Amino acid sequence: MALEGALTSNQKVLDWVQEMVDLCKPDRVVWIDGSKEQLEALTQEVTSLPDGDPNKMYYLNQEKLPGCLYHRTAVNDVARVEDRTFICTRTKEDAGPTNNWMDPKEMYAKLTPMYDGVMKGQTMYVIPYSMGPVASPISKVGVELTDSIYVVLNMNIMTRMGKAAFEKLGDSNDFVRGLHSKAQVDPENRYIVQFPEDNTIWSINSAYGGNVILSKKCFALRIASFQGKNEGWMAEHMLILGVQKPDGETKYICAAFPSACGKTNLAMLIPPEGYRKNGYKVFTVGDDIAWLKPGADGRLYAINPENGFFGVAPGTNEKSNPNALASTRKNAIFTNVAINNDDNTVWWEKLTKEPPVNATEWKGAKVNGVEFTAAGNTLAHPNSRFTAPAENCPCLSPAFNDPQGVPISAIVFGGRRASTTPLVYQSFDWTHGTYIGSAVSSETTAAATGAVGVLRHDPMAMKPFIGYNVGDYWAHWLEMGEKLGDKAPKIFNVNWFKQDENGNFIWPGFGDNMRVLDWIIKRCEGTADAEETAIGYLPKKGDINVEGIEDEVTPEIMDKLLTVDKELWKKEIAEMRRYYKEDIADKGGRIPQALWDQLDKLEERLGK
Numbered sequence: 001m002a003l004e005g006a007l008t009s010n011q012k013v014l015d016w017v018q019e020m021v022d023l024c025k026p027d028r029v030v031w032i033d034g035s036k037e038q039l040e041a042l043t044q045e046v047t048s049l050p051d052g053d054p055n056k057m058y059y060l061n062q063e064k065l066p067g068c069l070y071h072r073t074a075v076n077d078v079a080r081v082e083d084r085t086f087i088c089t090r091t092k093e094d095a096g097p098t099n100n101w102m103d104p105k106e107m108y109a110k111l112t113p114m115y116d117g118v119m120k121g122q123t124m125y126v127i128p129y130s131m132g133p134v135a136s137p138i139s140k141v142g143v144e145l146t147d148s149i150y151v152v153l154n155m156n157i158m159t160r161m162g163k164a165a166f167e168k169l170g171d172s173n174d175f176v177r178g179l180h181s182k183a184q185v186d187p188e189n190r191y192i193v194q195f196p197e198d199n200t201i202w203s204i205n206s207a208y209g210g211n212v213i214l215s216k217k218c219f220a221l222r223i224a225s226f227q228g229k230n231e232g233w234m235a236e237h238m239l240i241l242g243v244q245k246p247d248g249e250t251k252y253i254c255a256a257f258p259s260a261c262g263k264t265n266l267a268m269l270i271p272p273e274g275y276r277k278n279g280y281k282v283f284t285v286g287d288d289i290a291w292l293k294p295g296a297d298g299r300l301y302a303i304n305p306e307n308g309f310f311g312v313a314p315g316t317n318e319k320s321n322p323n324a325l326a327s328t329r330k331n332a333i334f335t336n337v338a339i340n341n342d343d344n345t346v347w348w349e350k351l352t353k354e355p356p357v358n359a360t361e362w363k364g365a366k367v368n369g370v371e372f373t374a375a376g377n378t379l380a381h382p383n384s385r386f387t388a389p390a391e392n393c394p395c396l397s398p399a400f401n402d403p404q405g406v407p408i409s410a411i412v413f414g415g416r417r418a419s420t421t422p423l424v425y426q427s428f429d430w431t432h433g434t435y436i437g438s439a440v441s442s443e444t445t446a447a448a449t450g451a452v453g454v455l456r457h458d459p460m461a462m463k464p465f466i467g468y469n470v471g472d473y474w475a476h477w478l479e480m481g482e483k484l485g486d487k488a489p490k491i492f493n494v495n496w497f498k499q500d501e502n503g504n505f506i507w508p509g510f511g512d513n514m515r516v517l518d519w520i521i522k523r524c525e526g527t528a529d530a531e532e533t534a535i536g537y538l539p540k541k542g543d544i545n546v547e548g549i550e551d552e553v554t555p556e557i558m559d560k561l562l563t564v565d566k567e568l569w570k571k572e573i574a575e576m577r578r579y580y581k582e583d584i585a586d587k588g589g590r591i592p593q594a595l596w597d598q599l600d601k602l603e604e605r606l607g608k
């Protein structure tokens with residue numbers, strides 16, 4: 001029964017699908033070919049479910065938002081669940097101190113009974129997909145089995161889904177096996193489990209985003225980072241953008257910021273007027289994940305393994321990110337936003353100034369939106385999201401589908417830091433840059449369950465996504481730098497989130513971040529000077545262009561943005577020593593000596 005209508009003759013795929021069907025016992029198996037007819041039929045089916053069915057999706061206003069759907073998840077199932085996410089390598093040491101771990105045998109034994117018969121009375125969908133352009137040598141194939149049409153429709157946007165993926169795979173065994181069941185959506189039995197040594201992901205009891213779109217964090221970061229370590233490439237939580245300069249050349253930059261810290265916004269940036277007039281333009285290659293591999297010329301090349309954006313809705317508007325908003329105007333899926341009942345469209349905080357009066361909030365209650373928000377509630381969940389096809393994006397890079405990827409000139413780290421970290425600085429070299437990446441910390445956001453606004457270490461913005469020992473991951477960074485030599489991208493750190501005494505951001509951010517990218521590019525080209533400080537190279541006075549924002553970013557504010565406060569940095573170093581020792585080394589993190597040395601050198605420079 002399982003193999004009826006199979007879209008491949010790959011015996012490894014067929015055997016595994018049969019085994020999972022025998023375990024989950026669905027009534028039907030449907031192989032997803034990615035055709036329009038099949039997707040339309042599934043959309044019909046999922047929108048025809050009765051109101052109140054937790055799996056139901058809704059058509060939105062098909063004139064204003066053609067092809068767009070709406071879905072509301074369970075109230076307890078609205079974000080990634082880091083405390084229920086596991087890396088199951090054979091030894092605990094190989095998972096390292098940043099991951100939850102269980103012996104793979106034990107984990108399979110624990111989860112197998114939970115999957116046993118879990119799809120009785122339901123359909124199992126077999127989703128073949130390619131991460132990256134099908135023709136790219138950097139791309140990889142995955143297959144996800146799921147009982148959720150919401151997942152199928154999301155995977156259709158987020159990946160190159162369908163028959164072509166099986167054609168790419170041929171009879172190879174190199175595919176990631178993903179098994180997802182929403183089961184009872186029981187938070188007590190929710191597990192998001194990676195078995196890197198088996199190329200396998202098992203996810204159960206969730207029906208939300210990053211927990212169930214297994215291509216994304218589970219494959220393209222956790223499993224892929226492990227593969228990259230073994231195969232000589234990198235999988236990173238990074239946007240990829242191209243800056244086209246007045247001379248016509250495009251420079252490509254990758255940036256790693258923690259979840260909900262500005263990747264989508266930076267990737268789709270519209271430069272300030274002065275820059276546009278001079279001929280600058282920004283193109284988006286990716287907004288969340290980069291796969292990076294040295295090319296034949298020795299430079300580092302990046303592809304975006306994804307085919308769409310799973311972006312944070314709140315805060316997205318015509319002013320902050322018109323490109324993201326435009327990307328959501330057709331064939332998109334909205335999850336946990338609010339509904340404007342006047343015209344069956346969507347709304348979220350800051351989409352417009354005034355909330356709709358006649359609204360349905362994200363949990364499904366009809367409310368007066370103005371009164372509801374005035375009482376301190378949000379209409380949309382803070383981690384409500386849009387799933388939008390990349391092809392909708394007005395500034396999508398012409399290189400988006402380039403199988404070779406794009407050559408990277410700069411790598412940028414950043415996070416939400418109210419103090420200490422300046423607006424921008426450059427590392428002295430790759431090894432120092434790797435240290436800076438290891439030292440990223442950021443205030444937590446609604447992208448994961450738990451407290452929001454708490455400062456935590458999030459090395460390379462990858463804390464929840466490194467599929468192996470964090471110390472080995474840092475060693476891999478250092479090895480990549482050695483391999484790339486003088487062709488390695490330059491490494492920078494930025495902070496858009498510095499605050500004044502009253503908690504207001506002192507840098508305007510968004511489109512004005514172009515002014516910082518400008519300095520970064522000039523540093524890569526060797527056309528901007530810099531101030532050598534204890535922490536790295538900082539812009540010289542007047543080198544960040546503030547034309548048009550002089551009123552907002554006065555010289556005093558610029559001083560604050562670019563200051564290196566020695567006392568705060570001494571505290572920062574003390575905390576880094578504690579972190580390296582107590583959180584990483586003492587708990588089995590194999591920190592490379594070169595990073596300890598960086599810490600010593602930084603301390604020495606600051607002591608002067």
Ligand code: GTP
Pocket residue numbers: 257258259260261262263264265266287288310311312313314315316447496497505508509510513
């Ligand atoms: P994930 O999809 O979770 O990985 O998030 P992301 O890194 O793509 O974050 P995104 O661009 O969606 O930004 C999240 C929130 O950060 C937005 O709602 C904005 O409010 C805020 N933000 C983004 N860029 C800036 C900026 O330059 N300045 C300020 N102050 N806020 C920003």
Ligand code: SPV
Pocket residue numbers: 079080209210211216217258259260288310447448
């Ligand atoms: C993130 O949390 O970094 C996301 C959203 O990009 S999710 O896919 O849910 O992980």
Ligand code: MN
Pocket residue numbers: 237258259260288
């Ligand atoms: Mn992300």
